[in-house]
Amino acid sequence: MQPKTKGIAVAVTGTTAGLVGLLVMTLPADADQEPELPELSATELVESALTAKAPAFEGTVEVTNDLGLPSLPALPGLGLANAESARIYHDGDDGARLSVQRGSTEFTAVTGPDGTWTYDSESNTATKYPGVDPTETVPRHGGLSDPARAATEIIDVLSDSSTVTIDGTARVADRDAYELVLTPKPSERTLLREVTVAIDAATKLPLRFEVMPNGSPEPVVSAGFTEFDVTAQPDELFAFTPPRDADVTTADPDKARKALPKHADPSQALDDVGEALGGSLSVTGSGWDTVLTGAVPEEAFAEAAERLNELGGPDGPPETTALDVLNQFGERFSEGGVSGTEFTTHAGTGVVTDDGRFAVGAVPRQVLIEALEQQ
Amino acid sequence: MTTMIAPSELRLTRARVGLPRLLWAELRWIFRRPRTRVMLGLLAVIPVIIGIVLTFADGGPTGDADPPVFVTLASSALALPIGALTVLMSLLLPLAITNSSGDALAGEQANGTLRGWLLAPVSRGRLLLVKAFGVAVVGLVAAGLVGTTGVLTGLVSNGTDGLITLSGTTLPLLDALGRVAIAVGWVTVQLWALGAVALAISACTEHPMLVLATVLGGVIVSQLLLVFDSLAWLHPFLLPSSWESMINLVRDPIWWDGLGEGLVRAACYMVIGLSLAYARIVTSDG
Numbered sequence: 137m138q139p140k141t142k143g144i145a146v147a148v149t150g151t152t153a154g155l156v157g158l159l160v161m162t163l164p165a166d167a168d169q170e171p172e173l174p175e176l177s178a179t180e181l182v183e184s185a186l187t188a189k190a191p192a193f194e195g196t197v198e199v200t201n202d203l204g205l206p207s208l209p210a211l212p213g214l215g216l217a218n219a220e221s222a223r224i225y226h227d228g229d230d231g232a233r234l235s236v237q238r239g240s241t242e243f244t245a246v247t248g249p250d251g252t253w254t255y256d257s258e259s260n261t262a263t264k265y266p267g268v269d270p271t272e273t274v275p276r277h278g279g280l281s282d283p284a285r286a287a288t289e290i291i292d293v294l295s296d297s298s299t300v301t302i303d304g305t306a307r308v309a310d311r312d313a314y315e316l317v318l319t320p321k322p323s324e325r326t327l328l329r330e331v332t333v334a335i336d337a338a339t340k341l342p343l344r345f346e347v348m349p350n351g352s353p354e355p356v357v358s359a360g361f362t363e364f365d366v367t368a369q370p371d372e373l374f375a376f377t378p379p380r381d382a383d384v385t386t387a388d389p390d391k392a393r394k395a396l397p398k399h400a401d402p403s404q405a406l407d408d409v410g411e412a413l414g415g416s417l418s419v420t421g422s423g424w425d426t427v428l429t430g431a432v433p434e435e436a437f438a439e440a441a442e443r444l445n446e447l448g449g450p451d452g453p454p455e456t457t458a459l460d461v462l463n464q465f466g467e468r469f470s471e472g473g474v475s476g477t478e479f480t481t482h483a484g485t486g487v488v489t490d491d492g493r494f495a496v497g498a499v500p501r502q503v504l505i506e507a508l509e510q511q
Numbered sequence: 512m513t514t515m516i517a518p519s520e521l522r523l524t525r526a527r528v529g530l531p532r533l534l535w536a537e538l539r540w541i542f543r544r545p546r547t548r549v550m551l552g553l554l555a556v557i558p559v560i561i562g563i564v565l566t567f568a569d570g571g572p573t574g575d576a577d578p579p580v581f582v583t584l585a586s587s588a589l590a591l592p593i594g595a596l597t598v599l600m601s602l603l604l605p606l607a608i609t610n611s612s613g614d615a616l617a618g619e620q621a622n623g624t625l626r627g628w629l630l631a632p633v634s635r636g637r638l639l640l641v642k643a644f645g646v647a648v649v650g651l652v653a654a655g656l657v658g659t660t661g662v663l664t665g666l667v668s669n670g671t672d673g674l675i676t677l678s679g680t681t682l683p684l685l686d687a688l689g690r691v692a693i694a695v696g697w698v699t700v701q702l703w704a705l706g707a708v709a710l711a712i713s714a715c716t717e718h719p720m721l722v723l724a725t726v727l728g729g730v731i732v733s734q735l736l737l738v739f740d741s742l743a744w745l746h747p748f749l750l751p752s753s754w755e756s757m758i759n760l761v762r763d764p765i766w767w768d769g770l771g772e773g774l775v776r777a778a779c780y781m782v783i784g785l786s787l788a789y790a791r792i793v794t795s796d797g
């Protein structure tokens with residue numbers, strides 16, 4: 137072969153091979169495949185999911201959201217909007233380990249023979265939770281002595297507001313899964329289209345949870361495994377010895393134990409949150425068009441305004457007031473004797489009225505206003 | 512010099528110059544250059560500087576009794592070398608490998624010494640092999656030096672305990688050394704990928720500066736593009752997109768996902784770079 141032809145042949149082959157290699161890496165493994173699985177009814181699937189016992193596995197979980205929240209650089213605590221990934225290890229028994237990646241730091245929680253520990257590499261603190269039975273931390277579907285009946289009950293409760301179906305199958309984290317779909321009944325006034333839960337065909341563990349909004353094929357919230365391997369895990373993963381130099385604290389066992397069942401009860405948890413906010417919260421409606429209403433803690437916005445003023449510095453824009461903060465990120469509205477500021481995201485709406493009340497829900501604005509008027 | 516060389520004699524000469532001798536000669540040629548030695552020496556000093564700064568940061572000028580945690584962690588024999596490799600990967604290690612690639616073909620072209628190679632009874636493919644080998648060794652030595660001085664500095668400043676991972680586990684020394692070795696190997700492969708691309712450019716020009724400017728410019732632009740979320744579709748094609756996953760070596764157990772992906776990406780770049788370099792060398796008329 138002529139050197140020139142040979143050279144060109146090598147260049148073309150090599151470049152093509154390299155580019156194809158790079159391209160293959162960008163492709164999702166086999167997202168569009170729909171595996172063939174035996175037919176199951178929704179009740180049967182829920183029943184087997186309730187009785188499922190986690191095998192020993194390791195997996196990577198990713199949480200993404202596309203809520204379309206306004207970016208609020210001045211307000212803290214909104215870093216949640218960023219994608220996070222975590223690794224989970226489970227020994228098939230009571231041992232579990234969770235590592236959450238947060239940039240160049242990590243938060244680890246370990247439950248095993250040494251008890252329950254958490255470790256935060258940012259502050260180098262290890263916390264021990266003594267006396268907490270690790271099995272208590274995971275709600276064990278208490279009182280589900282008869283999973284078949286429990287499954288029927290759950291489906292019954294859900295079917296008041298939703299249609300529960302199995303909508304085909306999917307490949308999640310390279311595994312075959314059933315897609316359990318909750319669709320709101322036509323009477324529900326919600327911004328959401330459906331909620332899907334992908335349940336692993338072999339282990340019956342939920343692999344992915346997605347919330348789909350109206351009018352968009354992309355989920356607003358998606359949490360699920362990107363990797364899931366059922367294999368035996370080494371024992372040392374579930375043991376924990378705090379590192380030298382770490383601040384070791386022990387959580388108050390009573391407090392820890394009390395906190396668990398208390399927050400398992402939604403209405404109690406609601407009261408607690410309300411208490412923390414300095415006002416009471418109440419729930420209007422049920423199912424998909426549930427609306428949460430309450431009084432706005434005045435300090436919250438005063439603080440935010442102060443913070444914005446600080447950021448602006450002496451040469452910054454003129455003094456920001458609490459109302460300006462709201463108007464900066466929301467839209468003014470006035471409807472049916474209620475006026476205030478409206479915030480819209482892809483999955484829900486929130487309003488703050490001029491008389492200091494608020495309402496949020498996965499619903500359009502009118503439903504929020506009706507809820508406020510009922511108060 | 513106009514006497515004809517009989518073909519049989521040519522074959523004889525070819526057989527006599529063994530590949531190991533060629534490779535050895537190339538290495539001597541590279542490592543005899545003062546600039547290679549100075550560059551590698553400076554790279555080796557950087558982990559020491561980082562280590563000293565971090566050690567004196569605790570209880571330093573501010574008299575802080577409780578130094579921030581990253582200080583005690585970062586100067587350990589585990590985190591310091593891996594951290595130093597990560598920091599140097601963003602510019603200085605690519606500079607070293609690109610410099611060496613630039614010298615390998617473009618530099619010799621400029622000096623006129625490449626002509627000797629092209630006229631010598633050495634096939635063009637073998638010439639590229641020898642040059643690529645030289646560049647690869649420079650990459651390995653650079654990463655290895657940074658890793659070694661990093662480990663030594665960490666051992667001096669923090670001793671053999673305190674090899675704490677981000678997950679809060681303490682590693683035995685051997686385990687930690689193994690992880691540093693993995694980090695050195697991984698960085699070396701990334702440098703080879705850059706070196707292969709640099710060789711392709713080096714084969715096309717006689718200005719080593721041009722190689723340096725192009726590849727470093729590419730590295731910097733890639734890192735800049737990685738900042739923009741709206742270009743997420745492009746990110747898997749950029750070599751530096753996996754460089755951040757080095758930190759996964761300080762987790763326990765190690766998260767391999769990003770690291771493995773980085774190796775595949777580097778391999779793709781290597782195939783592209785070397786095939787283009789080969790094509791150019793085979794077709795150039797000396």
